Amino acid sequence: MDYQDIELLRFTTAGSVDDGKSTLIGRLLYDSKSIFQDQLDAVEASSKSKGFDYVDLSLLTDGLKSEREQGITIDVAYRYFATPKRKFIIADTPGHIQYTRNMVTGASTANLAIILVDARKGMLEQTHRHAFIASLLRIPHAIVCVNKMDLVDYSEEVYTKIVADFKAFSSKLDIKDIQFIPISALNGDNVVNRSEHMDWYDGSTLMYHLETVHISSDHNLVDCRFPIQSVIRPHTIEHQDYRGFAGRIDGGVFKPGDKVKSLPSGFVTTIKTIELNGEQIAEAFAPMSVTMTLEDEIDNSRGDMIVRENNVPEVSQDIEVLVSWMSSTPIHARTKVVIKHTTNETVGMVKELKYKIDINTLHRIEGIDKVEMNDIARLSIRTAKPLFFDAYKKNRQTGSIIIIDEQTNETIGAGMIV
Amino acid sequence: MSNYIINHLRELESEAIFVIREIAAQFENPVLLFSGGKDSILLTHLAKKAFFPAKIPFPLIHIDTGHNFPETIAFRDALVEKLGVTLIVGSVQEAIDKGRAKEETGADASRNSLQIVSLLDTLEAHKVDAAMGGARRDEEKARAKERFFSHRDEFGQWDPKNQRPELWNLFNGRKNYGEHFRVFPISNWTEMDVWEYIKLENIDLPSLYFSHQRDCVVRDGVILANSEFIKLKEGEEVVNMTIRYRTCGDMPITGAVASTADDLDKIIEEIATTRTTERGGRADDKRAETAMEDRKKQGYF
Numbered sequence: 001m002d003y004q005d006i007e008l009l010r011f012t013t014a015g016s017v018d019d020g021k022s023t024l025i026g027r028l029l030y031d032s033k034s035i036f037q038d039q040l041d042a043v044e045a046s047s048k049s050k051g052f053d054y055v056d057l058s059l060l061t062d063g064l065k066s067e068r069e070q071g072i073t074i075d076v077a078y079r080y081f082a083t084p085k086r087k088f089i090i091a092d093t094p095g096h097i098q099y100t101r102n103m104v105t106g107a108s109t110a111n112l113a114i115i116l117v118d119a120r121k122g123m124l125e126q127t128h129r130h131a132f133i134a135s136l137l138r139i140p141h142a143i144v145c146v147n148k149m150d151l152v153d154y155s156e157e158v159y160t161k162i163v164a165d166f167k168a169f170s171s172k173l174d175i176k177d178i179q180f181i182p183i184s185a186l187n188g189d190n191v192v193n194r195s196e197h198m199d200w201y202d203g204s205t206l207m208y209h210l211e212t213v214h215i216s217s218d219h220n221l222v223d224c225r226f227p228i229q230s231v232i233r234p235h236t237i238e239h240q241d242y243r244g245f246a247g248r249i250d251g252g253v254f255k256p257g258d259k260v261k262s263l264p265s266g267f268v269t270t271i272k273t274i275e276l277n278g279e280q281i282a283e284a285f286a287p288m289s290v291t292m293t294l295e296d297e298i299d300n301s302r303g304d305m306i307v308r309e310n311n312v313p314e315v316s317q318d319i320e321v322l323v324s325w326m327s328s329t330p331i332h333a334r335t336k337v338v339i340k341h342t343t344n345e346t347v348g349m350v351k352e353l354k355y356k357i358d359i360n361t362l363h364r365i366e367g368i369d370k371v372e373m374n375d376i377a378r379l380s381i382r383t384a385k386p387l388f389f390d391a392y393k394k395n396r397q398t399g400s401i402i403i404i405d406e407q408t409n410e411t412i413g414a415g416m417i418v
Numbered sequence: 419m420s421n422y423i424i425n426h427l428r429e430l431e432s433e434a435i436f437v438i439r440e441i442a443a444q445f446e447n448p449v450l451l452f453s454g455g456k457d458s459i460l461l462t463h464l465a466k467k468a469f470f471p472a473k474i475p476f477p478l479i480h481i482d483t484g485h486n487f488p489e490t491i492a493f494r495d496a497l498v499e500k501l502g503v504t505l506i507v508g509s510v511q512e513a514i515d516k517g518r519a520k521e522e523t524g525a526d527a528s529r530n531s532l533q534i535v536s537l538l539d540t541l542e543a544h545k546v547d548a549a550m551g552g553a554r555r556d557e558e559k560a561r562a563k564e565r566f567f568s569h570r571d572e573f574g575q576w577d578p579k580n581q582r583p584e585l586w587n588l589f590n591g592r593k594n595y596g597e598h599f600r601v602f603p604i605s606n607w608t609e610m611d612v613w614e615y616i617k618l619e620n621i622d623l624p625s626l627y628f629s630h631q632r633d634c635v636v637r638d639g640v641i642l643a644n645s646e647f648i649k650l651k652e653g654e655e656v657v658n659m660t661i662r663y664r665t666c667g668d669m670p671i672t673g674a675v676a677s678t679a680d681d682l683d684k685i686i687e688e689i690a691t692t693r694t695t696e697r698g699g700r701a702d703d704k705r706a707e708t709a710m711e712d713r714k715k716q717g718y719f
Contacts, residue, residue: 008426075581077562078555080608087426089606101583108585216423229439234472242471248436248587253422276435277467285422289435289468302443326583340588343443402588409592411582 011112014130019116024185031192034081085211100374104324107137135173150184154197219286224252226306227342244291250397269296303344321415330370338404354378392416435468437603444591445548452478454490455666457552477504484511485668493624508540550601572596617682629680640673
């Protein structure tokens with residue numbers, strides 16, 4: 001196996017217990033031989049002691065004691081598997097409305113979303129919700145798996161109707177790439193192996209799609225953004241004058257010799273070197289962590305951003321965000337909060353609550369006086385110092401914020417800059 | 419490089435370095451928990467890369483149970499010397515002597531749980547506000563839901579049902595006085611990723627990880643190294659075997675695997691075809707289905 005050429009794909013699965021989500025994950029792990037014998041033995045023993053007739057693969061993913069007691073997934077669980085073509089990280093999240101915040105969390109780092117639809121039930125409210133969250137978080141790719149095809153006699157008609165219904169709904173959303181696959185997770189049809197029961201379907205299997213979907217352009221390679229994490233100053237005799245700027249590239253392609261601008265100072269200089277561990281890097285792009293040195297001595301520090309002279313982000317103390325509210329304490333206008341954006345941190349105040357979105361119907365609810373847990377709402381926020389940002393649409397890293405409670409220090413909201 | 423793709427190992431490396439740099443920037447007294455195992459050796463390597471040409475800007479803490487493999491201690495001391503970092507050792511023996519911890523009794527006695535006391539005492543003595551460790555989510559099911567930045571209350575406890583949501587690469591390390599964080603920069607690595615990266619970067623490891631001859635005792639199907647810390651039960655005998663370790667904990671509880679893999683290529687091949695998890699040989703995880711979750715809630719690594 002030539003592991004040097006393998007890419008990493010992060011995907012999220014949203015669905016309720018009845019959708020067969022755990023069965024699907026179990027199937028992917030099992031058929032890709034990522035379940036170990038001792039894990040299977042433990043799950044078999046647990047299933048047996050609970051009096052189940054079959055091996056409950058959901059016991060593999062439901063990790064915490066309280067979850068196993070209640071038989072539900074209450075948090076984001078991360079699972080890993082690999083094939084000779086790719087490595088995969090699954091963010092497995094519960095699908096009920098009260099877990100919207102968990103779905104948002106899992107979606108925030110995903111390249112791809114798997115949306116499960118039960119073939120017997122068709123589009124449900126929760127299908128709308130899952131598709132909307134994938135669109136809101138701008139997951140670049142979505143695969144709609146019409147599951148339990150075995151229970152509808154592998155009917156093409158049933159499948160075609162669900163696809164049409166989904167397309168009618170998703171035309172209101174903004175997902176670039178949607179694929180549809182009829183599957184049976186329980187029997188393995190079209191998951192890893194092609195189904196023998198659906199000759200009418202000539203598309204690829206789920207696994208083939210996961211292995212081949214084009215993800216290299218998921219990062220922004222146009223707008224150069226390098227938020228500074230920290231300044232490296234060795235204070236050794238060998239490196240007396242060394243000043244390196246450490247950080248992870250959030251967008252664009254940087255090269256030594258490039259003319260760059262530092263924000264907020266506005267100073268223009270040239271990149272001297274881009275390196276990591278002393279090794280020189282010819283071209284650096286997202287999501288690489290590097291250390292940059294500059295030709296001129298500029299007093300940069302954590303929270304500053306290095307960009308191209310003729311392509312700068314917005315610089316403002318006023319931001320408009322769509323937030324996913326994550327705290328049991330509601331938020332009102334004039335609440336003071338802490339904002340984290342790239343490597344920057346500042347205090348801010350909620351100026352106005354504009355509207356909530358009913359995530360089942362996509363309707364706007366205007367005239368609200370508070371935003372509660374699991375709500376999606378549009379707010380305007382005024383920050384104490386300027387932020388350097390892009391619209392979330394343009395860059396998922398420089399367009400996102402988290403909102404922190406000043407008193408409890410809890411993360412209470414996730415925001416996407418409009 | 420021309421098509422702007424980085425492979426999975428470089429992406430995981432970049433993510434871990436980002437997290438390590440966040441720890442250094444967001445906390446006043448961070449430390450790296452060094453067990454001498456391959457994961458903490460990998461973490462130390464990533465920390466070196468994150469700050470080069472500066473030295474690693476935080477100390478390493480090793481909780482010495484007194485039951486370590488001698489190879490682990492020798493390796494630790496050589497690494498600390500080479501990197502020029504500070505080493506803090508917290509001693510379980512000392513905690514027992516002071517009456518802070520009580521030794522377990524019986525043939526299966528282990529000092530594994532006793533580490534919690536020494537660890538929390540050491541963190542408190544050095545006013546540590548962030549302790550980073552090499553735990554990975556693929557190791558054990560309670561860890562599958564662990565955050566990168568894991569908040570601990572003033573008693574060092576983990577509350578798994580009330581974890582902070584973690585979005586994008588925005589890590590919230592804010593805390594109240596007396597609280598601290600455990601941070602896991604290699605959360606997203608699998609055992610295979612670790613070995614492939616060790617090979618890619620040519621990272622030195624203790625000889626324990628490679629096939630060697632050793633006097634062993636087979637107990638409940640687990641191969642344990644014979645040592646002064648093991649009390650033989652009736653019917654058990656010492657056998658010389660060709661083995662290696664997949665993880666390195668304390669001598670009396672870490673199970674070896676029968677293996678002839680004596681270099682990285684052979685180890686990677688062995689792992690690719692193995693059918694048991696690496697913690698499958700850890701007696702400490704077998705005590706109950708929720709053994710890891712229970713220890714983590716109390717403040718375990």
